Amino acid sequence: MKKTSKDQHDLLYKSILKLETVEECKDFLQDLCTVAELAAMEQRIEVAMYLYQGMIYNDILERTGASSATISRVNRCLRYGQEGYQTLLPRLEDEWNKVQKEL
Numbered sequence: 244m245k246k247t248s249k250d251q252h253d254l255l256y257k258s259i260l261k262l263e264t265v266e267e268c269k270d271f272l273q274d275l276c277t278v279a280e281l282a283a284m285e286q287r288i289e290v291a292m293y294l295y296q297g298m299i300y301n302d303i304l305e306r307t308g309a310s311s312a313t314i315s316r317v318n319r320c321l322r323y324g325q326e327g328y329q330t331l332l333p334r335l336e337d338e339w340n341k342v343q344k345e346l
Contacts, residue, residue: 283313290317292339295332 262268272281286309293303300314321328 286313287317288335290314291321291328291332292335294318294321295328 258271259268262271276284286307289307290303290309290313293306294314294317298306300311303309303314304311317328
């Protein structure tokens with residue numbers, strides 16, 4: 244792969260920040276990612292929310308179908324990662340709670 248500058252790498256992240264609605268975000272990510280990649284990212288967010296709320300691995304596995312490796316990876320990122328989940332998850336709590344009430 245050809246070397247690119249930091250600014251070129253940042254273009255993806257800046258692109259995401261330019262999206263204004265959930266629909267725009269869905270459309271962009273569907274163009275950018277495969278169905279499997281999107282499903283994996285969606286599952287990781289769900290796993291992260293359950294871990295953030297203190298749910299145990301077996302219950303998360305049962306609710307999400309995520310592998311124990313995926314749950315472990317997300318947990319490791321929550322504990323030792325770049326703190327991306329810690330930034331995002333509190334901001335998602337209200338949305339998450341609405342979704343959970345609908346289930």
